[in-house]
Amino acid sequence: DSGVTQTPKHLITATGQRVTLRCSPRSGDLSVYWYQQSLDQGLQFLIQYYNGEERAKGNILERFSAQQFPDLHSELNLSSLELGDSALYFCASSPGGHANQPQHFGDGTRLSIL
């Protein structure tokens, strides 16, 4: 158990819809990361937050947005969903968000677009 909780575990929806994925970091961790894993693209970094502020952005589409709340949990919002958005979405957390700190990953949310 990594201590990172992601909900829901599975999500099935249709094209054009909007979904929200939720992540609770490990106790004491201030930084949250979101990653997407698809069969053709592998694991890709999307975005990082540290104590409520955006710290780094990766290959995140404009249709996607995220935020980190005062209680440090984070949400990833995906809108105008397309078939290609079907993937595993992982959240990870680390204490301070720096390069020399291990990240602990949740079990992911599997998103299926029909």
Add this chain to the structure above:
Amino acid sequence: DAKTTQPNSMESNEEEPVHLPCNHSTISGTDYIHWYRQLPSQGPEYVIHGLTSNVNNRMASLAIAEDRKSSTLILHRATLRDAAVYYCIAEHGSSNTGKLIFGQGTTLQVKP
């Protein structure tokens, strides 16, 4: 972040040591070397990381070449549970972010 190169796949026998290589010839002096693994149907799992010196923890050892252009993850006694995809990542140490850029990794098969 420096580009890393790993073999696509490797095989090992159970209870034998495994040496997983990684090349990172463009690494800079402040890049940390991280290893993560991903077991089937699970999220990535932190294994070990280091900067210049060799590192040991309960899971594995990390041997870093003197010129830092390559490193080796060592599993001292492979078990069936070690079958996973292993990712080597060279992460920019002086930036204010810990984002990880994953490559294709090495798929390790462990034979009983």
